Amino acid sequence: MTSESVPITQSPDPNDMDDDVLNVVGLKKYFPVTRGFIRRHTSMVRAVDGLTFSIKSGETLGIVGESGCGKTTASRCIVRSLEPTEGQIWFRTAAGDVVDLAKLSQSQMRPFRRDIQFIFQDPYTSLNPRMTIFEIIAEPLVVNNVGNRREQEDRVSSLLRRVGLAPEYMKRYPHAFSGGQRQRIGIARALALNPRLIVADEPVSALDVSVQAQVLNLMADLQSDLGIAYVFVAHDLRVVRHICHRVVVMYVGRVAEIGNPDDLFRAPKHPYTEALISSLPAIEPSKRKRGTMSLSGEVPNPANPPSGCFFHPRCPYAVEKCRVEAPEVREIEPGRFTSCHRTEELELVGSDD
Amino acid sequence: MPKTSKVEDKTNKSDKHPERQVLEIRDLHTQFSTHDGVVKAVDGVSFDVIEGKTVGIVGESGCGKSVLARSVLQLIEHPGQIVGGKVLYRDYAEGEEAASQNDILALPSGGSEIRSIRGGHISMIFQEPMSSFSPVHTIGNQMVEALRLHKPISKVEANEQAVDWLHRVGMPNPSERIRAYPHELSGGQLQRAMIALALSTNPSVLIADEPTTGLDVTTQAQILELLGSLQEEQGMAMMFITHDLGVIAEIADDVLVMYLGRVVEEASVTQLFQSPQHPYTKALFTSMPGTGEIEDNRLPTIKGSVPEPHSRPAGCFFHPRCDSFMSGTCDIAEPELLAVNGQQKASCFLYSEGE
Numbered sequence: 001m002t003s004e005s006v007p008i009t010q011s012p013d014p015n016d017m018d019d020d021v022l023n024v025v026g027l028k029k030y031f032p033v034t035r036g037f038i039r040r041h042t043s044m045v046r047a048v049d050g051l052t053f054s055i056k057s058g059e060t061l062g063i064v065g066e067s068g069c070g071k072t073t074a075s076r077c078i079v080r081s082l083e084p085t086e087g088q089i090w091f092r093t094a095a096g097d098v099v100d101l102a103k104l105s106q107s108q109m110r111p112f113r114r115d116i117q118f119i120f121q122d123p124y125t126s127l128n129p130r131m132t133i134f135e136i137i138a139e140p141l142v143v144n145n146v147g148n149r150r151e152q153e154d155r156v157s158s159l160l161r162r163v164g165l166a167p168e169y170m171k172r173y174p175h176a177f178s179g180g181q182r183q184r185i186g187i188a189r190a191l192a193l194n195p196r197l198i199v200a201d202e203p204v205s206a207l208d209v210s211v212q213a214q215v216l217n218l219m220a221d222l223q224s225d226l227g228i229a230y231v232f233v234a235h236d237l238r239v240v241r242h243i244c245h246r247v248v249v250m251y252v253g254r255v256a257e258i259g260n261p262d263d264l265f266r267a268p269k270h271p272y273t274e275a276l277i278s279s280l281p282a283i284e285p286s287k288r289k290r291g292t293m294s295l296s297g298e299v300p301n302p303a304n305p306p307s308g309c310f311f312h313p314r315c316p317y318a319v320e321k322c323r324v325e326a327p328e329v330r331e332i333e334p335g336r337f338t339s340c341h342r343t344e345e346l347e348l349v350g351s352d353d
Numbered sequence: 354m355p356k357t358s359k360v361e362d363k364t365n366k367s368d369k370h371p372e373r374q375v376l377e378i379r380d381l382h383t384q385f386s387t388h389d390g391v392v393k394a395v396d397g398v399s400f401d402v403i404e405g406k407t408v409g410i411v412g413e414s415g416c417g418k419s420v421l422a423r424s425v426l427q428l429i430e431h432p433g434q435i436v437g438g439k440v441l442y443r444d445y446a447e448g449e450e451a452a453s454q455n456d457i458l459a460l461p462s463g464g465s466e467i468r469s470i471r472g473g474h475i476s477m478i479f480q481e482p483m484s485s486f487s488p489v490h491t492i493g494n495q496m497v498e499a500l501r502l503h504k505p506i507s508k509v510e511a512n513e514q515a516v517d518w519l520h521r522v523g524m525p526n527p528s529e530r531i532r533a534y535p536h537e538l539s540g541g542q543l544q545r546a547m548i549a550l551a552l553s554t555n556p557s558v559l560i561a562d563e564p565t566t567g568l569d570v571t572t573q574a575q576i577l578e579l580l581g582s583l584q585e586e587q588g589m590a591m592m593f594i595t596h597d598l599g600v601i602a603e604i605a606d607d608v609l610v611m612y613l614g615r616v617v618e619e620a621s622v623t624q625l626f627q628s629p630q631h632p633y634t635k636a637l638f639t640s641m642p643g644t645g646e647i648e649d650n651r652l653p654t655i656k657g658s659v660p661e662p663h664s665r666p667a668g669c670f671f672h673p674r675c676d677s678f679m680s681g682t683c684d685i686a687e688p689e690l691l692a693v694n695g696q697q698k699a700s701c702f703l704y705s706e707g708e
Contacts, residue, residue, distance in 0.1 A: 066569040067540075178658050179414075208413035208596060208659075213640035213652035220650050235569060242642035242652065279574035281599030283643065284626040288603055295571050298541055 027087035049253035062244035117190035121202035123182035134170035180211030376402035381438035390663040396614035409605030476551035480563040493531035630699040
């Protein structure tokens with residue numbers, strides 16, 4: 001273990017970190033665009049461009065937005081499978097130390113990897129078809145030299161039971177399982193080392209509704225029993241509203257709005273959030289939305305974003321200021337952040353559904 | 354959540370003429386021979402597709418909804434086989450009297466008749482728009498080819514019509530974009546191009562197989578809006594396959610709910626959402642987040658998972674997962690799809706007992 005050599009530092013305001021597991025400050029991830037044979041760097045894709053948020057232990061933080069908004073890139077930076085370009089990722093260990101993960105080398109990162117696990121979207125490609133369920137779930141234990149073979153088997157069978165599968169399944173291969181069962185196997189593997197934070201990238205979007213409900217319930221149960229915090233990346237706003245305690249709405253790499261899901265839904269404070277809510281399909285035919293659509297156009301290319309507020313070309317409320325001046329993220333109520341110049345003047349419409 | 358209160362019905366469209374069936378699907382059976390046994394993917398499905406209306410087909414993966422859609426156009430490949438049933442197509446283009454009924458399934462596969470129906474009279478769009486386009490030809494060339502295959506027009510005319518269609522589906526810069534290759538378009542634009550390609554031949558039926566699955570909600574809303582308004586202009590019928598009840602609420606007039614190859618419930622969209630009858634339909638509604646009351650932050654779920662399609666349970670296929678399971682009835686006899694509430698039909702013994 002290299003934990004001695006890890007630079008343990010305090011976050012800017014340690015009081016703010018009291019029950020925060022993770023505190024992300026000004027996270028940026030730029031990808032260079034290369035052109036031609038000598039691979040000149042011609043421009044930057046600003047996939048994540050200044051993201052700040054925090055997660056308390058036992059809390060679920062949702063990250064939503066259209067594809068290309070940077071939500072997956074952000075989630076991968078947190079687990080350091082992508083190197084952040086700039087910014088800090090303060091992580092609070094079980095012992096109470098606060099570490100900036102963004103500053104660690106990959107080898108310094110190793111001891112923290114057990115605390116931060118990942119659940120993938122596609123349960124069909126995320127499990128190695130040549131490994132048995134035992135090998136898949138026990139792999140983190142083996143890699144980290146946790147227990148002998150017997151102990152590992154005990155651990156795997158208790159994990160399987162924990163996620164609602166029979167321990168006898170551990171000798172089978174992934175092909176024998178349905179999508180929902182595979183997702184449970186992925187969750188069991190993520191739980192193997194008792195993580196404090198699980199980053200889940202669209203964990204239920206490939207599942208049928210009835211199975212989706214089972215997996216969401218399982219995740220909620222694990223959270224209340226084990227106090228795990230989740231970063232839940234999703235595009236389905238109703239799922240996010242159901243499972244998350246707080247939601248970050250992202251647009252082209254930046255924060256549009258942060259708030260608790262009920263507030264966001266009932267009274268959005270950013271026109272983009274309003275547009276996302278108005279695009280949701282009706283929950284019954286009498287509330288059909290046809291003809292009421294306000295949002296046109298597409299997400300701009302993050303390599304060449306518009307001036308000012310990135311949302312202004314699609315925003316029905318845009319004024320001159322929005323075209324010129326990039327808005328800052330402001331806290332308008334405790335815990336409620338928005339990056340719209342005109343929040344105070346606008347009466348945005350949410351949804352009661 | 355289905356509400357019992359009467360609400361204004363926005364789904365009624367003004368009827369120009371009495372309902373005319375474009376497609377009558379009767380007792381359709383499609384099966385696949387696999388190593389594990391015969392999978393009856395579509396097992397005796399009957400319904401009508403009405404001019405100017407949308408029939409939504411909803412169900413979870415493996416329920417047979419996509420196989421049903423493909424069977425209508427004889428698009429079933431080995432080891433699949435359409436083993437029974439009729440798909441009766443009536444072409445009203447030549448006037449009401451001239452409309453003769455053709456059984457699409459009786460047409461020789463690969464023959465000229467079936468090919469003039471596919472893409473001409475009945476078009477299909479898919480979840481993955483790349484599957485509708487060849488990657489090595491421009492959007493324009495492919496649209497021109499399709500148009501000229503089904504209409505006796507010159508290349509110049511076909512090109513004009515293609516630009517016009519791209520414009521109608523909301524493609525920015527259609528006269529430029531027509532020269533683009535599929536990979537140069539974004540997902541939403543490609544979806545629009547696919548819709549333009551499918552509708553440019555003025556089909557009387559559009560079969561849409563999960564056309565908005567995998568799209569962002571904003572793009573999905575745009576595509577649903579587009580399909581709805583094109584349907585109003587063209588008067589085409591739509592068969593809309595989806596797993597998403599929200600999409601059904603937005604676009605369907607009538608709905609079939611499928612489970613393991615069979616229709617378990619058939620109703621108008623208003624009836625289905627106000628008072629679903631089959632326990633499976635009810636459970637689908639309650640397991641959707643945001644539709645009902647939730648205790649302890651837990652969503653109501655359907656126990657177990659969809660059984661393997663080659664070993665469907667005896668009796669009612671849903672009985673092992675059903676909360677209203679009646680021992681001695683549901684596990685022995687197969688329920689029939691019967692009227693339970695006016696036009697609404699369900700295949701469940703809860704309703705056949707009293708009658």
